[in-house]
Amino acid sequence: MRETDHSASSLLRQGPESIQRQLAQDGLHLDLGLVRLRIRSSEASVARQLFEVYRHYVPLQDPCWCDLQVSLIRAQGLRSWLRPQVRFFADGAMNFDAFPADHGLPLLEWGVNWLIGRRMNDVLLLHAGTLERDGRALVMPALPGSGKSTLTAALSLRGWRLLSDEFGAFDPQAGAFRAVLKPVALKNESIGVIRSFDPGAELGPSFDKTRKGTVAHLAPSPSSVARVHEGARPGMLVLPRWQAGSPTLFEPVPPTAAFTSLAFNAFNYAVLGAEGFQAVTALVRAMPAWRLVYSDLEDATSKLLGLWQQQAWRPWPPLRPQEPGLPALAELGTSA
Amino acid sequence: MEQLGEHWVAFSPLSGETHLVNDTTAAVVESVSREVPVTLEQLCASLAADAGVMPIDAEDLVRQALQMLVAAGLVREVPLPRAAAA
Amino acid sequence: MTRDDGASMQLDWLQSLRDPAAVQGWSLAQWERVIRLARRLRLLGRLASVVQAPEVLMHVPPEAARHLRAELRYAAWRSGALAWALERLPAMLGDVPYPLVLLKGAAYMGQDLPIGRGRLPSDVDILVPREHLADAQARLQRAGWEETPLDAHDQRYYREWGHELPPMRHPLHGLELDLHHNILPPVARTHVDAALLLARLQPSRWPAWQVLCPVDQVLHSAAHLFHDSELRDRLRDLVDLDGLLRHFGAAPGFWDELAERALALGLQESLALALHFSARWLATPVPPALARSVAARGLPRWKAAWLLPLFEAVLWPTDPDRLPSRRQTLAANVLLVRHHLGRMPLTLLLPHLWHKMRTRPVSDPAMPAAGV
Numbered sequence: 001m002r003e004t005d006h007s008a009s010s011l012l013r014q015g016p017e018s019i020q021r022q023l024a025q026d027g028l029h030l031d032l033g034l035v036r037l038r039i040r041s042s043e044a045s046v047a048r049q050l051f052e053v054y055r056h057y058v059p060l061q062d063p064c065w066c067d068l069q070v071s072l073i074r075a076q077g078l079r080s081w082l083r084p085q086v087r088f089f090a091d092g093a094m095n096f097d098a099f100p101a102d103h104g105l106p107l108l109e110w111g112v113n114w115l116i117g118r119r120m121n122d123v124l125l126l127h128a129g130t131l132e133r134d135g136r137a138l139v140m141p142a143l144p145g146s147g148k149s150t151l152t153a154a155l156s157l158r159g160w161r162l163l164s165d166e167f168g169a170f171d172p173q174a175g176a177f178r179a180v181l182k183p184v185a186l187k188n189e190s191i192g193v194i195r196s197f198d199p200g201a202e203l204g205p206s207f208d209k210t211r212k213g214t215v216a217h218l219a220p221s222p223s224s225v226a227r228v229h230e231g232a233r234p235g236m237l238v239l240p241r242w243q244a245g246s247p248t249l250f251e252p253v254p255p256t257a258a259f260t261s262l263a264f265n266a267f268n269y270a271v272l273g274a275e276g277f278q279a280v281t282a283l284v285r286a287m288p289a290w291r292l293v294y295s296d297l298e299d300a301t302s303k304l305l306g307l308w309q310q311q312a313w314r315p316w317p318p319l320r321p322q323e324p325g326l327p328a329l330a331e332l333g334t335s336a
Numbered sequence: 337m338e339q340l341g342e343h344w345v346a347f348s349p350l351s352g353e354t355h356l357v358n359d360t361t362a363a364v365v366e367s368v369s370r371e372v373p374v375t376l377e378q379l380c381a382s383l384a385a386d387a388g389v390m391p392i393d394a395e396d397l398v399r400q401a402l403q404m405l406v407a408a409g410l411v412r413e414v415p416l417p418r419a420a421a422a
Numbered sequence: 423m424t425r426d427d428g429a430s431m432q433l434d435w436l437q438s439l440r441d442p443a444a445v446q447g448w449s450l451a452q453w454e455r456v457i458r459l460a461r462r463l464r465l466l467g468r469l470a471s472v473v474q475a476p477e478v479l480m481h482v483p484p485e486a487a488r489h490l491r492a493e494l495r496y497a498a499w500r501s502g503a504l505a506w507a508l509e510r511l512p513a514m515l516g517d518v519p520y521p522l523v524l525l526k527g528a529a530y531m532g533q534d535l536p537i538g539r540g541r542l543p544s545d546v547d548i549l550v551p552r553e554h555l556a557d558a559q560a561r562l563q564r565a566g567w568e569e570t571p572l573d574a575h576d577q578r579y580y581r582e583w584g585h586e587l588p589p590m591r592h593p594l595h596g597l598e599l600d601l602h603h604n605i606l607p608p609v610a611r612t613h614v615d616a617a618l619l620l621a622r623l624q625p626s627r628w629p630a631w632q633v634l635c636p637v638d639q640v641l642h643s644a645a646h647l648f649h650d651s652e653l654r655d656r657l658r659d660l661v662d663l664d665g666l667l668r669h670f671g672a673a674p675g676f677w678d679e680l681a682e683r684a685l686a687l688g689l690q691e692s693l694a695l696a697l698h699f700s701a702r703w704l705a706t707p708v709p710p711a712l713a714r715s716v717a718a719r720g721l722p723r724w725k726a727a728w729l730l731p732l733f734e735a736v737l738w739p740t741d742p743d744r745l746p747s748r749r750q751t752l753a754a755n756v757l758l759v760r761h762h763l764g765r766m767p768l769t770l771l772l773p774h775l776w777h778k779m780r781t782r783p784v785s786d787p788a789m790p791a792a793g794v
Contacts, residue, residue, distance in 0.1 A: 064450050064451060065450055065454055065483075065485045066454070067485070067489070069458065069742065069743070071743075073745070089745070091458040091459070091461060091462045091742040092458075092462060092740050092741065092742045092743065092744060092745065092746075093462050093655075119461075119489070119492060119493075120492055121491075121492035121493070121495045121496050122488045122489075122491050122492040122495075254341050254342075254343075255340035255341035255343070256340050256341060256343045256345065256356055258340075259340055259345055259356075260356070263354060269354075270352060270499065271495055271496055271499045272495060272499075273347075273349065273352055273495070273498070273499060273502070274347055274349055277338075277345075277347035277354055281338045281340065281345065284340055285340075321339050321340075349502075350502075350506055350509070351506045352499060352502055352503055352506065407510075407594075409506060
């Protein structure tokens with residue numbers, strides 16, 4: 001399912017040359033929701049890659065504020081003359097190894113994720129794929145072997161609004177998840193899986209021989225870009241596990257396991273201290289938690305929707321267990 | 337400390353650590369969480385009474401739990417003569 | 423606060439660390455720039471902590487305020503971890519018959535100094551008398567602290583030629599522990615008598631830990647900065663120095679004592695450099711007569727002529743949107759050579775550097791591994 005791009009000035013409409021000009025001068029300014037990002041680069045390949053995977057983003061014109069300023073710069077030196085490389089700079093500091101010069105996009109994506117994880121401690125940053133439907137958030141912690149990105153990508157192509165495939169950015173004050181909207185990173189077989197799942201999926205170029213194998217990115221849809229500042233109330237926690245040959249199975253997850261999956265799988269849980277503890281406790285009480293084991297992506301996505309539509313949502317802030325006379329799962333309908 | 341289902345999770349502002357805590361340890365933490373420091377003997381006595389065992393039987397378990405809790409920053413020793421407190 | 427060559431007033435914002443009300447006039451663009459620079463210089467936590475008062479905070483734009491809030495949390499986490507480690511360490515060490523001395527950031531926190539707030543400690547520096555170094559290390563190891571694995575050459579470098587042991591880590595504490603027996607290496611041309619430092623220790627807020635006396639803290643800070651191999655983005659150390667001088671400088675007799683002590687410890691050059699940059703860039707109120715006499719003894723004209731421009735080039739922070747200038751890189755290299763020559767006799771230095779070059783890892787293990 002592909003939406004049409006109605007915006008007059010998305011990257012798609014502007015084209016790679018215009019993007020390249022912006023990258024070379026004052027920078028390309030993108031609104032990811034949680035943060036505004038400014039990218040600068042002299043590399044033409046970077047312009048083309050951004051054109052593909054950020055195609056529906058409308059760059060901010062002369063913003064007076066950006067939260068992150070990064071540059072992709074050709075590495076200097078003899079070794080680079082033999083094998084061209086590109087480096088990632090943030091605020092004049094370069095903390096990461098160089099990547100091959102035509103691998104600017106994976107370097108950018110990974111570098112920006114690192115910066116967000118390190119800096120944005122004003123919200124709780126879970127390591128999870130997060131999507132929105134009916135005003136509620138579906139949160140899928142990024143456990144190894146979960147196939148989290150594949151599932152996130154698939155759901156985003158089936159009517160769920162993508163908030164982020166990397167971050168579950170929860171604002172405890174607002175009681176809502178926020179978007180950190182970036183292209184979904186797919187690895188190795190997942191790329192082909194998503195292509196078959198939806199032949200119209202807007203995938204960017206594939207990058208071989210990265211540390212995680214072959215990587216390609218799914219461009220976020222026009223509506224997910226347009227709604228990047230719409231939050232989502234806590235909805236459902238799903239711990240996915242892809243297992244070859246398995247039928248689609250759901251089983252409830254006990255609260256402490258849910259707690260562990262969130263707290264010990266977050267970017268800044270420890271940094272937030274007591275507030276992080278309170279927030280995760282509240283999330284565990286507010287979100288029904290399920291383990292999903294599957295092998296068929298199509299079947300899993302449709303059964304997940306079924307589960308979702310039957311779900312009785314819980315209020316925010318959640319009820320504490322000591323409160324007398326109230327059952328754990330209140331039938332309060334789907335209102336936020 | 338918060339209850340999640342049948343278990344407990346505890347956060348220590350001192351150490352910044354979060355712990356999954358079993359029933360015995362949770363009981364110790366709760367008993368220690370009063371304003372007034374308690375001694376080991378008092379602790380064993382009150383927990384043993386709750387559990388319906390002799391204080392002397394509880395002492396080993398409580399001692400072990402306390403050691404762990406102090407190292408985790410969930411309980412702190414206060415320099416009164418032979419006293420342990422939250 | 424200005425460079426000699428008349429470059430832009432890039433360091434004016436540092437004034438806000440002493441006078442938070444100064445931020446009221448900042449535009450959004452200025453905030454953006456300051457936050458980026460402060461972050462790289464590891465001063466963002468400090469800035470965040472000084473603008474917390476409600477009457478100041480109301481003038482901070484929300485876009486900036488969230489970054490300050492976020493960094494304050496990060497600093498609180500790291501500082502809390504340090505305080506916890508320091509609370510647990512005495513129990514781990516047991517009853518020791520010698521003093522345990524905190525250095526640098528931990529010491530500032532232990533004295534509740536203004537510069538102790540908003541810090542991002544990643545390691546804890548402890549000084550013990552040299553004769554008890556082995557004992558201290560043994561106690562730590564029994565308590566679960568492990569030495570980082572080093573090959574035989576590096577081990578010998580640390581033990582024989584250095585003033586500190588290789589860093590130690592504990593599985594439960596995220597911090598690195600650096601055990602020192604002096605503030606500068608014993609084989610260096612500048613040799614400090616640690617016994618003099620140990621003779622004048624002061625208590626800290628933590629009963630088991632002591633700190634150097636005020637003038638020694640200043641001299642250590644100066645020596646630590648100006649004897650280091652890497653001075654780029656070290657402006658924070660200068661800010662710390664300024665903070666120490668302002669805080670302790672109010673005490674009567676402090677400045678004279680500082681000059682005398684520098685002489686006694688052989689750290690006149692470091693002090694001269696420290697006072698020069700601190701007064702020039704941060705407007706530290708150094709008594710002018712004292713500054714002159716310290717300069718005369720520690721930094722004669724001929725030396726100042728070539729040394730000051732080098733330090734200036736490396737200490738001055740690079741603009742966040744620019745790469746380090748060639749001038750800075752060159753100056754850094756010259757100072758690096760000087761550093762090595764000052765640390766070890768040539769007969770030891772050459773084999774050491776050769777070893778370091780051969781065994782240099784392909785990528786720094788301290789950097790995060792690249793992934794997608």
